[in-house]
Amino acid sequence: MKEELLKLRTQIKSKLENLEEEKKDTTRVNEFMYHFLEDVENLENDRVYYEQYELGDFALQEDGESLEPILNTYKENVMKTGLNPASGSHLGYIPGCGLYTSALADYLAAVTDEYASVNFASPGAVRMENTMCRWMADLIGFGPEAYGVLTEGGSAANLMAVVVAREARGIKPRDFEKQVFYLTQQTHHCLYKGIKTAGLLESQFRFIEMNEEYQMKVDQLAEQLKKDKADGYEPFMIIGNAGSTDVGAVDPLNELAQIAEEENVWFHVDGAYGGGFLLVNEMKSIFNGVERADSVVIDPHKGFFLPYGTGALIVKNGSYLLNAFKKEANYMQDTKVAQFDVSPADASFELSRHFRGLRMWMPLRQYGLAVIRDALREKVMLCNYFLSKVSEIDGVEVGNKPHLSVGIFRFFKDDPDSTRLNEEVIKVLHERGRSFLSTTSLKGTFWIRVAVLGFRTHIEHIDQCIEELKYALEKVKSMGSAPV
Numbered sequence: 001m002k003e004e005l006l007k008l009r010t011q012i013k014s015k016l017e018n019l020e021e022e023k024k025d026t027t028r029v030n031e032f033m034y035h036f037l038e039d040v041e042n043l044e045n046d047r048v049y050y051e052q053y054e055l056g057d058f059a060l061q062e063d064g065e066s067l068e069p070i071l072n073t074y075k076e077n078v079m080k081t082g083l084n085p086a087s088g089s090h091l092g093y094i095p096g097c098g099l100y101t102s103a104l105a106d107y108l109a110a111v112t113d114e115y116a117s118v119n120f121a122s123p124g125a126v127r128m129e130n131t132m133c134r135w136m137a138d139l140i141g142f143g144p145e146a147y148g149v150l151t152e153g154g155s156a157a158n159l160m161a162v163v164v165a166r167e168a169r170g171i172k173p174r175d176f177e178k179q180v181f182y183l184t185q186q187t188h189h190c191l192y193k194g195i196k197t198a199g200l201l202e203s204q205f206r207f208i209e210m211n212e213e214y215q216m217k218v219d220q221l222a223e224q225l226k227k228d229k230a231d232g233y234e235p236f237m238i239i240g241n242a243g244s245t246d247v248g249a250v251d252p253l254n255e256l257a258q259i260a261e262e263e264n265v266w267f268h269v270d271g272a273y274g275g276g277f278l279l280v281n282e283m284k285s286i287f288n289g290v291e292r293a294d295s296v297v298i299d300p301h302k303g304f305f306l307p308y309g310t311g312a313l314i315v316k317n318g319s320y321l322l323n324a325f326k327k328e329a330n331y332m333q334d335t336k337v338a339q340f341d342v343s344p345a346d347a348s349f350e351l352s353r354h355f356r357g358l359r360m361w362m363p364l365r366q367y368g369l370a371v372i373r374d375a376l377r378e379k380v381m382l383c384n385y386f387l388s389k390v391s392e393i394d395g396v397e398v399g400n401k402p403h404l405s406v407g408i409f410r411f412f413k414d415d416p417d418s419t420r421l422n423e424e425v426i427k428v429l430h431e432r433g434r435s436f437l438s439t440t441s442l443k444g445t446f447w448i449r450v451a452v453l454g455f456r457t458h459i460e461h462i463d464q465c466i467e468e469l470k471y472a473l474e475k476v477k478s479m480g481s482a483p484v
């Protein structure tokens, strides 16, 4: 047996622990990344959208291969398909771009393989992650009892918020049908998925009407709550938007908080997109009342420009978060030693997970908060600059002044065929692949969205997008009314 083990050792080590090869591979990956970064910062070379693509073969094999063909497969079959979210010309959905130091942090975290879920295993990693959540709790304006956890994204954080509220209220399955959620058509669909996953789909849903700025109408909410109570329902949760994905609307949070407090309803605020703007002092008043929420979601992979993979749930009364998820397991008995910081595993349904704190802490610490704040201010200004430029184009209708950095507009406003014509404009834009915008439908009307949030987006990307739109408009007009 010993001989066999020695043989295996040599074989395995030569492949999985070959430091000389690892050094070469790191250099290869770095070279590859530098090429990418040079391209992505060069408007001429940067493609933000690849509509035509052929997907490669990702099947696994018994024998390995060198990194070169692997990197090539990645480039041709992953990077050159679909969107390029790292590009400053990505102005669709909610972009973020992915700070470079965050990528280096992921690399460090993965090489050292810190176990960041349990205090005993890595008290430093836990303290770092908890410090990031504490920092966000302070931005929100929560007190010292607040506690939070980093998640994979906003969807996971919103799902967990529903579970925390359900447990805090002690709601049992037999009560589900009587529970009422108050939300608007602007509420992100991940909350629907989260509510479904939390088992609460049998509850009642009240979509409260919105004003012309897509904000929940407070008086309608109050009226509906009274009616539901009179009808024997149990108002459970008011969901406020702190920056809806669709149009960037921020609900009147303070007024929603007032009603929630008076009626003893859980107040949840979804700030997955907008929460980052809490960092900008002169914008704080937009979110007035967020500090009165019971739970808040912020996506650092949006407003703090991290690469995809980091959301956060912050709960005002942290004990509710721990009550919802803490569960002791026998094989974890060693971990009770040195519990001076709460373990993220006790505040989440997850146990083993990526060390998310490092990818947030390292860039924010290296770059400093001032430049992040400036970048966020720049995004708001760029969105307004875009809308003022687009408003100069004939036949355009621009939506309400954005609360944050998402705006809406549509061309051919008086044309009965305007939906199809706008769709054509977007089609041409995407075929060209130099700027990317996405679209939405509001009360049955087709709108084009501009969402400025990537840290790489600057004035030249906005100017280019306007030029691309003008080109696309001319092309659509020259095609006449015949559908293509």
Ligand SMILES: *Cc1c(COP(=O)(O)O)cnc(C)c1O
Residues within 6 Å of the ligand: 094, 152, 153, 154, 155, 156, 158, 188, 190, 243, 244, 245, 270, 271, 272, 273, 274, 299, 311
């Ligand atoms: C992006 C977003 C979500 C979903 O978050 P993911 O990180 O994509 O899972 C939820 N709510 C709002 C308002 C968002 O913008």
